[in-house]
């Protein structure tokens with residue numbers, strides 16, 4: 001009984017962050033990326049992040065070594081067979097996630113929890129491609145996962161109470177605050193946040209204010225730590241577009257219809273921090 005070993009699938013922004021959180025909370029973590037280069041990049045990123053914490057005096061070197069020793073990287077999905085809970089954080093695309101859940105269902109032990117970090121997609125549609133729809137749920141961390149205190153836990157209508165309890169217990173052990181949210185696009189945070197972010201892009205595109213003035217206005221006027229355009233760059237403009245598409249598909253509310261400029265920026269591969277340029281430019 002109990003979740004001890006965590007599988008993390010997907011080597012992007014969220015996969016790396018969640019892996020670090022779980023390892024620092026005492027879980028054994030198996031990271032899976034599709035390629036060895038992806039595995040190496042993830043482990044290198046973890047090493048760098050832990051080294052930064054040690055340098056800032058926030059983590060003892062011996063503890064950092066223990067954390068690192070709890071994490072292994074694999075490229076084969078079958079290596080997740082011994083995990084008690086697998087959390088996928090791959091691209092926000094329903095078809096990709098459904099294929100992955102089908103494969104995870106085949107390789108993981110029948111009692112293992114299969115969880116998704118999706119921002120908006122219907123958890124039930126992932127549950128139903130498995131033979132264990134009662135053991136599937138959403139566990140939605142925020143970005144950057146090591147710093148953000150909230151996690152939304154999303155039971156699909158097929159999820160058992162035991163699965164929900166175990167998922168919430170995992171989140172609490174990770175030192176996070178868990179809220180339980182119905183399986184509805186955007187859950188709580190993104191359903192409220194994304195119309196705001198989307199409207200910021202529309203204001204910018206209409207020339208109502210400059211990029212810097214829009215961000216300065218929301219930081220100074222609402223005491224937000226980041227402006228909306230900075231936040232979109234942090235989230236990733238491709239992920240943001242997928243989130244808005246899913247919200248619009250679910251509710252048909254014009255506030256969720258992606259701003260044309262957002263679509264054009266994604267087409268131009270200006271994805272934000274992860275591609276080196278978005279509303280802002282980033283070094284390196």
Ligand SMILES: NC(=O)c1ccc[n+]([C@@H]2O[C@H](COP(=O)([O-])OP(=O)(O)OC[C@H]3O[C@@H](n4cnc5c(N)ncnc54)[C@H](O)[C@@H]3O)[C@@H](O)[C@H]2O)c1
Nearest residue numbers: 010011012013014089090091092096117118119141143235
């Ligand atoms: N970025 C955020 O702020 C944020 C916050 C919370 C949740 N999420 C969710 O986390 C998930 C991942 O987002 P991210 O920001 O880490 O994205 P990302 O673009 O940084 O990483 C996506 C990962 O998916 C992998 N991938 C792409 N196509 C794939 C495929 N066909 N099969 C398997 N893997 C594939 C990529 O190699 C990459 O490792 C999404 O579901 C997103 O909605 C994102």
